[in-house]
Amino acid sequence: MAVTQKQLLAIFEGAFITLQLTIIAILIGLIFGLFFALGRISKSKALNTISWTYIWVFRGTPLLLQILVIYYTLPSIGIKLSAFMSGIVALSLNSAAYLAEIIRAAILSIDKGQMEASKALGFSYYQAMFKIIIPQSYRRLIPPVGNEAIMLLKDSSLVSTMGITELLRTSRIMVNSNGDSIYYALAAVIYLFFTTIFTLIFQKLEAKYSVYE
Template sequence: MTWSWNSFFEYLVSPYILAGVWTTVWLTCVSMAIGIVLGFVAALMKMSNSAVLRGIASFYVWLWRGTPLLVQLVIIYTGLPQFGIKLGVIESALLGFGLNEGAYFAEVVRAGIMSVDQGQTDAARALGMDYRRMMRIVILPQAFRVVVPPLGNQFNGMLKTSSLASVISMEELLRHAQQLAQIEFRVLEAYLVAAIYYVILTSIWGQVQKRIEAYYGKPYMLSGNVALPEPDLALR
């Protein structure tokens, strides 16, 4: 079977493929959102004074980073029903991706928080801030700036990793490409179209990430008026 430009372009603009692209986008965004929340909670637990909280968070991070995502997904979707826990495809995918991202993000957030100078904590406490205000007003915004680049990498990774959900029959980009490929056996055309859309999505994200980094980096990038020499009038 030879290459068919017709099929290629047909797939490229096919509403079925575009529907898959859209699913991949929201699946990634929602999974990341769940992962970020879980990651923040796990990071704060890991840094808490309570040995129990630290233990729970460490166990979670250890277990989820120690097992393949694909195994986690099939356990959630096909294994849990044995315990009477039946989750739909979408719920399973979001839970699997969210938990997995959270485990990785926990370490990223922890590193971000530890990168904030101890003097910032001193200043916040001296101003009468309690732990929550200190975190919200002073520490987390500064940690976030450090966290954005690795977070962006994870988002990029998640856009592609979301294709694993095709295994549990989530109707996302790869699965739609697979199904098109099976109709006319135009395998290369279908999968190349999928690949092109993944590249487009990660490229768009790259631009978005640049803007976010610029936004959070702005207070640090401004040129100062420090040590600017006075113009020497005698030399004019």
């Protein structure tokens, strides 16, 4: 059966929603991930405990369960979010937990002498982190962050449980309506296209920052 223009448009709209969810979630995840990574290596016992607990919870429970809790349970305590916003929140929080460990490992891989040299030059701990240590970790961060972005792209399909018509749900609706599995093939091609673009972007970033090592 030939795919109609209307169906193609619906699939592309679903693909755009998938891309939106992924990009927004990975950006928010990086911000929160950096915060929790610094908390994990902080000398403050309170910050370390809070960060460890957060990472433990979000890495130790299924993403689907997190989505369901945010969308269906939070309204019972007065926090009601739209399906799309719930998807953003769940994906971002989950991504932040994994990115926190990625960032922490990259920071700890930098020679400790860099921090000591920074302090000798009069930098505070956080000045040294943001001006000296973290910039040096970019090259080591890029490959695992790229992998996390690709995983997040695929995991975004889980938001379909809330009725969001992202790429996979759109394809499933079309297959259920006429029994033709060609829509799954189209979805697979689009997912492959997105993952290829992400891979190329992160490869270029890695090549760019590798000159500093």
